[in-house]
Amino acid sequence: MAGIRSVFSDIFCMCTSVKKRFPDAFAVGIIFILTLVWGRFFISTQLMSGLDMEIAFIKVAAFVQSWQDGFFIGRWSLDMNYGYGYPLLHFYSPLFFYCAGLMAVLTGNIVLGMNLLILLSAFLSVMVMYFFVKRWWGREAALFAAVVYLFAPYHSWDIYNRGTCAEFMAFLFLPLLLLSIDKIFEKPGPGIFIGTAMASAGLILCHNLMAMLIFPLAIVYAACLMVIQGEKRVLKMFLAAGALLYGVFLSAYFWMPLFAEMKFVFLEDRATEGWANFHLHFMTLRQALFAAWEHYQQPALQRMGYFLPPDPRTFQLGVLGVVFSVVLAASVWHLSRRNIKLAAITLFWMIISAAFLFLMTPSSQFIWEAVAALQKVQFPWRFFLILTFIYSFFAAGVIYLIPEKQRWYGCCILSAVYLFCYYPYATPSRLVDQENPKDLKAWVYAHHPMDRMEYLPRKVKVIAPVPPGALVRLIRGDAVVLGEAPLKPAAAYSFIMQGQKPSLVLLNHYYFPGWTVLVDGQKVDIEADNPLGVIVFSVPSGKHDIHIYFGHTPVRWAGEILSVLGVLGLWGGWIVAGYRYRGGFYGMCQRA
Secondary structure (H helix, E strand, O other), X not given: OHHHHHHHHHHHHHHHHHHHHOHHHHHHHHHHHHHHHXXXXXXXXXXXXXXXXXXXXXXXXXXXXXXXXXXXXXXXXXXXXXXXXXXXXXXXXXXXXXXXXHHHHHHOOHHHHHHHHHHHHHHHHXXXXXXXXXXXXXXXXXXXXXXXXXXXXHHHHHHHHXXXXXXXXXXXXXXXXXXXXXXXXXXXXXXXXXXXXXXXXXXXXXXXXXXXXXXXXXXXXXXXXXXXXXXXXXXXXXXXXXXXXXXXXXXXXXXXXXXXXXXXXXXXXXXXXXXXXXXXHOOOXXXXXXXXXXXXXXXXXXXOOOOOOOOOOOOOOOHHHHHHHHHHHHOHHHHHXXXXXXXXXXXXXXXXXXXXXXXXXXXXXXXXXXXXXXXXXXXXXXXXXXXXHXXXXXXXXXXHHOOHHXXXXXXXXXXXXXXXXXXXXXXXXXXXXXXXXXXXXXXXXOOOOOOOOOOOEOOOOOOOOOOOOOOXXXXXXXXXXXXXXXXXXXXXXXXXXXXXXXXXXXXXXXXXXXXXXXXXXXXXXXXXXXOOOEEEEEXXXXXXEEEEEEOOOHHHHHHHHHHHHHHHHHHHHHHHHHHHOOXXXXXXXXXX
């Protein structure tokens, strides 16, 4: 026993020595190792269980195929739904699928690309959390906050059981955005402004629903910093708000078409009905803090036929998170005597935490019913993501309360206790052996998106249960295709038709704004008022050149132009600010 004790003592002393010489590098190394432990199941070609994970796999596969078809933004999948098509990433936040598609191409395996991206996202989110908390509580406290953030019940459950890949990336952009705002108030500069704007745009592109919750929080946080920082900080507040708005400007290519063209799909109708109805997902305070999954069997869900399997690993803040918060709350007065700014920011997060917990309970139903935008969030328990961040911040405060010379020991002991309690959450209920498609186009052709078809074009009244017999079909008249007729879905079709009388022709592809039909170079009307909602157009008698393609609409052009101008503006601003940094606006902020 003495020998074992000696080995552990030597290891501990060695870690302490490295920590003193390279404090941040040591912390990042620990975070990297713990991330590999937390995400050990993601270092494989097996897919985590969960409907959302399977949906994500299909979307990544379809997105990679859309690249091959020439749709680099992924607005439309030509092959999905038996070749009828689907607005793949036109309405759904695309950032995860951009990155996962790239990783899939680099690794040659879609599941491996997705898994490695999830692992990388987890590592970056925890690392950013460390640097955010370090600014307030110090290194040892920040390392403990990183451990809590990584192994928090909801953080693990969100990806291991729900499989919400896009929403999971918000765990990265929440601390990144707040860290950027912190840096603006500390030492504003063109680089910080650009970083904040990019974090703002990244949040919108990673998950637009979480952005609806986090953006107001970021603005309130900036206002809190303005008060804490003292006098003459209004310019920095405007700079922070300007950076957030500039991020909205950068992401215009996504959200402008989303809002303008959602009327053409079933999104407004289906996004808040059935399982997505917020009325079904309120939790009592006890459930939110300590719930077991079987306690979250709301009677309303059961009446609708949603019976969820019992699982002790559920979304909750957990006993330890509550204990850390209570300890810190009880020490606010003592904290205020040591550091008034820390006491103020702690009170700020406690007020925010109480507000978000209230919004998760049935008592807040009147607020949800009064605020239409809030209903789009669908699940009140989505506030868990932000609460996980807040309670990790509180956990760091507990380490700060320990005398400085004992903080490293306190961090190690409490980290061990937390891992012992919540390590089991980082385990999937099951793994799926998802084969990597050999013929990607054929695989996507045979699959539906598996969502609730909320992005299905409104013109579609009947979903075809089988593949169409032919891509081009004659409804009326005697026109025929001369030469080879189109056989597979494509971004553009060109063929020649000839007939002795006017004909009505059907293309077995869903109509959606952007599809254009040219007959002899002249645009003709598309008749999509048919049960299948497919493209139908008229061809006069005689011989004619037919050209059909999917392109832009005015609002898509406008959004993409604004995004390009935003990128050019950042680049130009960086150059100009480099010459005028000391005497310009940023200099005024620093001197304020």
